[in-house]
Amino acid sequence: MAEDAGLRVVVQEEPFDFGAEAERFAAERSDMGAVVTFTGVVRDVTGGLEGMEIEHYPGMTEKALAKIAAEAQARWSLGEVLVIHRYGKMTAGERIMMVATAAPHRKNAFEAAEFLMDYLKSRAPFWKKERAEGGQSWVAAKDEDEAALDRW
Amino acid sequence: MMDVLYFAWVRERIGLPKEKIETQAATVAALIDELRAREERYAMAFSDLSALRVAVDQELTDFDAPLAGVREVAFFPPMTGG
Numbered sequence: 001m002a003e004d005a006g007l008r009v010v011v012q013e014e015p016f017d018f019g020a021e022a023e024r025f026a027a028e029r030s031d032m033g034a035v036v037t038f039t040g041v042v043r044d045v046t047g048g049l050e051g052m053e054i055e056h057y058p059g060m061t062e063k064a065l066a067k068i069a070a071e072a073q074a075r076w077s078l079g080e081v082l083v084i085h086r087y088g089k090m091t092a093g094e095r096i097m098m099v100a101t102a103a104p105h106r107k108n109a110f111e112a113a114e115f116l117m118d119y120l121k122s123r124a125p126f127w128k129k130e131r132a133e134g135g136q137s138w139v140a141a142k143d144e145d146e147a148a149l150d151r152w
Numbered sequence: 153m154m155d156v157l158y159f160a161w162v163r164e165r166i167g168l169p170k171e172k173i174e175t176q177a178a179t180v181a182a183l184i185d186e187l188r189a190r191e192e193r194y195a196m197a198f199s200d201l202s203a204l205r206v207a208v209d210q211e212l213t214d215f216d217a218p219l220a221g222v223r224e225v226a227f228f229p230p231m232t233g234g
Contacts, residue, residue, distance in 0.1 A: 040234050055159055055160055057157070057159055057207070057210070057226060057228070059210055060207055060210035060211075060226070063210055063211075064210075064212075085233065096234070097233070097234060117234055120233050120234050121231070121232070121233050121234035122230065122231055122232075122233070123212065123231065124231060124233040124234075125159070125207070125226075125228065125231055125233075126231055126232060126233035126234075127159060127160035127228065127229065127231060127232055128232045128233075129160070138160055138161050138229065138232075139232045140230075140232075141229070141230035141231065141232050146230075
C-alpha cells in the first residue's frame with residue numbers, strides 16, 4: 001500500500017468491502033462537493049465462466065498505479081484519489097477493483113475517474129485469465145482500450 | 153547479471169517466471185535476439201514483438217531501450233487490468 005498526499009493505492013489478493021471503502025472515502029473531506037466511485041466486477045458473458053485469475057507484477061504494479069493516480073491529480077483539481085486492485089483467483093460477480101475520486105465539483109471527479117480507468121486497463125501490469133468448461137485462456141487486450149488513451 | 157521476468161502467456165511459453173541472465177546486450181532488442189537463439193521455447197515466445205510489452209526496472213519502455221546499469225527486465229503481453 002502506498003500513501004501520498006491525497007493518494008491511496010492498494011494491491012491485494014483478498015476481497016475488499018466496496019461499501020465501507022466508499023463510505024470512508026466520502027467522509028474524508030468536507031471541502032469536496034463531488035465523489036465519484038467506480039467498481040469493476042468479474043463478468044460471466046457466456047454463462048460458462050468458472051473463474052478468473054489475475055496475475056500481476058509485484059513492485060511495478062504499485063508504482064504504475066501510483067503514477068497514474070498522480071497524473072490524474074496533476075491534471076484535475078482533485079482532493080483524494082483511491083485505487084484498489086485485486087489479484088489472484090475470483091469468481092463471477094466478485095469485485096476486481098475500484099477507484100474513487102473526490103473533487104470540489106463533479107466534472108473533475110468524473111473525468112479523473114474515467115482517466116484512471118482508461119490508463120489502469122492498459123498501463124498497469126495486470127493480466128486476466130479466464131477459466132471455463134472448455135479450458136483456460138488469457139484475456140486479450142482490446143484495440144479500443146489502447147485507443148481510449150488518445151482522448152487524454 | 154540481470155533479472156529477467158516473464159508474465160502471463162510469456163511465462164507459460166518459456167516455462168519459468170524469472171531467471172538471472174549474464175548478458176552484454178546493449179539494448180532490449182539485442183537481449184531478445186540472444187534469448188531467441190537459446191531454445192525453441194524462447195524463439196516461440198518472442199516470435200511476434202507486436203504482441204509483447206517490455207518494462208525495464210519496472211517502467212514500461214520500448215524495445216530499443218538501453219540496458220546499461222539495468223537490474224530488471226520484464227516481458228509480458230499487453231496488460232488487461234481494470
